[in-house]
């Protein structure tokens with residue numbers, strides 16, 4: 001890493017995520033997560049230490065609004081391998097809170113987005129950087145695969 005410490009510490013690290021309770025988009029600074037961000041609409045807590053659900057409605061906004069790497073799990077409720085992989089994504093979201101966003105998209109409920117990205121098999125995980133796809137993995141992936149997609153620490 002060539003960036004200086006003062007730069008990384010002072011810089012805001014904004015993301016725009018939808019409140020899981022009311023759906024309202026909220027701009028959250030990942031540098032200030034310790035303050036316990038709350039939804040400005042309903043006042044309930046915004047938790048980023050677990051995969052966050054996205055839909056056709058807020059997918060683009062969330063990807064474009066993220067200043068950190070994003071990993072999206074394209075899954076479906078009936079998909080056994082997706083369930084096998086879910087704990088690994090939970091763990092990644094928890095361990096890398098504030099460094100990246102882990103999102104999950106239900107390919108049945110949000111078929112338009114799944115189709116736009118040419119999802120043929122699930123689970124598929126796609127990594128995004130600066131709003132653009134930077135890598136993808138089809139099938140169950142372990143932590144090493146996920147870390148490789150988003151980049152290490």
Ligand SMILES: [Zn+2]
Nearest residue numbers: 019022039042
């Ligand atoms: Zn809310």
